[in-house]
Amino acid sequence: MADPTGDTEKPRRLGRRQVLGMVGAVTGVALVGGCSDDEPSASASPSATEPSSRPPTRTATPTPSPPPTPTPVAFDASEAYAVVEHLAGQVGPREAASAAFDEAAAYVQARFEALGYTVVQTDVAVPAGDSWGVPVGSGTSQNVIADPPGFAAAAPHVVIGAHLDTVAAAPGAEDNASGVGVMLDLARMAAAEPPALPVRFIAFGAEEPRGRGDSMHHFGSQAYVRELPATQRSAVVAMVSLDRVGVAAASVPLATGGTGTTQVVDALSAASDQAGVPSDRSQDNRASDHWSFEKAGIPSARVGSVPYPGYHSAGDVPGVVDPAQLGRVGVVVWTWLTGL
Ligand SMILES: [Zn+2]
Numbered sequence: 501m502a503d504p505t506g507d508t509e510k511p512r513r514l515g516r517r518q519v520l521g522m523v524g525a526v527t528g529v530a531l532v533g534g535c536s537d538d539e540p541s542a543s544a545s546p547s548a549t550e551p552s553s554r555p556p557t558r559t560a561t562p563t564p565s566p567p568p569t570p571t572p573v574a575f576d577a578s579e580a581y582a583v584v585e586h587l588a589g590q591v592g593p594r595e596a597a598s599a600a601f602d603e604a605a606a607y608v609q610a611r612f613e614a615l616g617y618t619v620v621q622t623d624v625a626v627p628a629g630d631s632w633g634v635p636v637g638s639g640t641s642q643n644v645i646a647d648p649p650g651f652a653a654a655a656p657h658v659v660i661g662a663h664l665d666t667v668a669a670a671p672g673a674e675d676n677a678s679g680v681g682v683m684l685d686l687a688r689m690a691a692a693e694p695p696a697l698p699v700r701f702i703a704f705g706a707e708e709p710r711g712r713g714d715s716m717h718h719f720g721s722q723a724y725v726r727e728l729p730a731t732q733r734s735a736v737v738a739m740v741s742l743d744r745v746g747v748a749a750a751s752v753p754l755a756t757g758g759t760g761t762t763q764v765v766d767a768l769s770a771a772s773d774q775a776g777v778p779s780d781r782s783q784d785n786r787a788s789d790h791w792s793f794e795k796a797g798i799p800s801a802r803v804g805s806v807p808y809p810g811y812h813s814a815g816d817v818p819g820v821v822d823p824a825q826l827g828r829v830g831v832v833v834w835t836w837l838t839g840l
Pocket residue numbers: 663675676707743744788
């Protein structure tokens with residue numbers, strides 16, 4: 501964050517290992533104790549078939565195993581980066597209505613399901629248009645919606661989203677496999693250590709523009725908000741869009757669209773301070789799925805948007821993504837989420 505105050509008490513910049521350690525401290529230790537399957541039974545006694553002539557032994561009590569080390573969940577940037585490598589390096593460009601997008605959606609659905617989420621894909625109609633200089637036809641994209649066990653959409657919850665599509669020419673490592681990778685690891689953490697407020701995770705289809713103007717982009721999130729029943733809309737306590745979150749930077753960009761409540765961005769900013777990760781909320785923008793929610797009066801914010809040369813081009817390859825930045829973003833969002 502730029503520090504116009506000249507405050508000498510700036511947060512220390514922490515290495516990833518330290519930050520992860522802090523997350524452990526922040527989230528607490530839920531996994532106390534552990535499996536007792538390997539423990540000797542309390543009723544264990546010398547076998548009745550043991551020869552009676554056997555002398556008394558002092559070895560009846562086996563050396564106890566050391567207690568299991570508690571393992572608080574921590575964000576795993578290497579897992580998030582592996583998603584970037586898969587989507588950008590293996591699947592490649594995944595324009596919203598393409599077969600490659602369908603492949604990416606199936607991959608994300610399988611990843612969520614492996615974590616125990618209930619997943620649906622909802623269709624999103626997209627018009628023909630211009631995908632950053634490349635003509636594209638009309639078709640159907642999908643939102644991939646993942647709910648934890650017992651989820652009730654009309655009860656208070658959080659939505660964390662990341663768009664899965666790319667412009668036609670770009671493999672989309674930063675834009676936006678980075679956001680999808682962070683989202684999937686947050687989903688892993690939330691499954692292991694459920695936050696107080698349940699989280700619905702959404703990989704949005706068709707975020708990228710197919711022409712100019714508000715009606716020609718963010719199709720997946722606009723459709724999601726439009727189709728939400730009023731009772732479910734009011735149940736969304738906060739929405740966060742993870743979009744372009746991996747290019748190395750001195751801070752984590754935080755933004756709103758500039759027209760609604762700042763409560764989500766305020767809380768994210770506080771969480772970044774708490775986690776010791778610098779953040780920068782100086783640049784509001786409407787260029788991601790948070791804007792669809794903000795327009796509907798739902799508290800929302802965007803994380804990410806560091807400029808980079810490969811933007812919307814064939815140069816948006818995994819090498820532009822810095823795992824350490826993914827880690828900083830993951831820590832900030834998890835700290836925010838677990839503080840709600
Ligand atoms: Zn994007």
